[in-house]
Amino acid sequence: MLVIGHLSLNEDILADVRARKSSLMTAESSDTVVLLIVQGPSTYRVCPAPEFITEILLPVWILTTIMVHFSVSSMFFHEYPIDEIFDFVAETGLDAIEFWPETPDFWVRGQPMQELHSCLRNHPELSCNTVHTPILDLNPCSINPGVAVLSLDHA
Numbered sequence: 001m002l003v004i005g006h007l008s009l010n011e012d013i014l015a016d017v018r019a020r021k022s023s024l025m026t027a028e029s030s031d032t033v034v035l036l037i038v039q040g041p042s043t044y045r046v047c048p049a050p051e052f053i054t055e056i057l058l059p060v061w062i063l064t065t066i067m068v069h070f071s072v073s074s075m076f077f078h079e080y081p082i083d084e085i086f087d088f089v090a091e092t093g094l095d096a097i098e099f100w101p102e103t104p105d106f107w108v109r110g111q112p113m114q115e116l117h118s119c120l121r122n123h124p125e126l127s128c129n130t131v132h133t134p135i136l137d138l139n140p141c142s143i144n145p146g147v148a149v150l151s152l153d154h155a
Contacts, residue, residue: 071096073132074103081105086119089126096128102136 072094077085082105089097101111120129133140138151 070094071098071128071130073098073100075100075132078104082115083119083122086123086126090123095126096130097126098130098132100132100134102134107134 072089072092074082074085074089074097077088080088082099082103085103085105086097099116101107106112106116120126134151134154138147138154140148140151142148142151
């Protein structure tokens with residue numbers, strides 16, 4: 001389970017999430033990853049994680065160890081192509097990048113996932129990468145359900 005937003009998890013919420021996850025699973029996908037999207041102090045929804053998270057990020061996160069990592073946001077290099085951004089970050093000696101899908105080179109070209117995957121593969125020294133959800137125009141924690149759904153669809 002991945003949590004988006006801030007929420008104090010208690011046993012009731014965890015039991016509800018487990019039940020909802022069970023209803024999302026199919027025979028082919030017993031390892032379904034779910035997102036818990038916080039929409040208010042006690043309002044949340046549970047949905048399947050997008051392919052971007054399950055196919056690209058989760059394998060990287062699982063392979064990392066828990067320790068202090070030093071990272072930089074790709075938005076500090078917003079005027080460069082993503083392959084150059086990854087090169088710059090690797091050259092600094094940092095060990096991670098917080099990738100913003102809204103980095104203009106990536107976002108405007110339709111989010112070429114193969115290129116991002118290639119950058120991650122070509123820089124194994126960047127071992128604890130994270131992805132910042134698109135926020136410039138979206139809000140997955142919106143109290144407006146339509147905005148929240150649209151935000152998740154584009155995250």
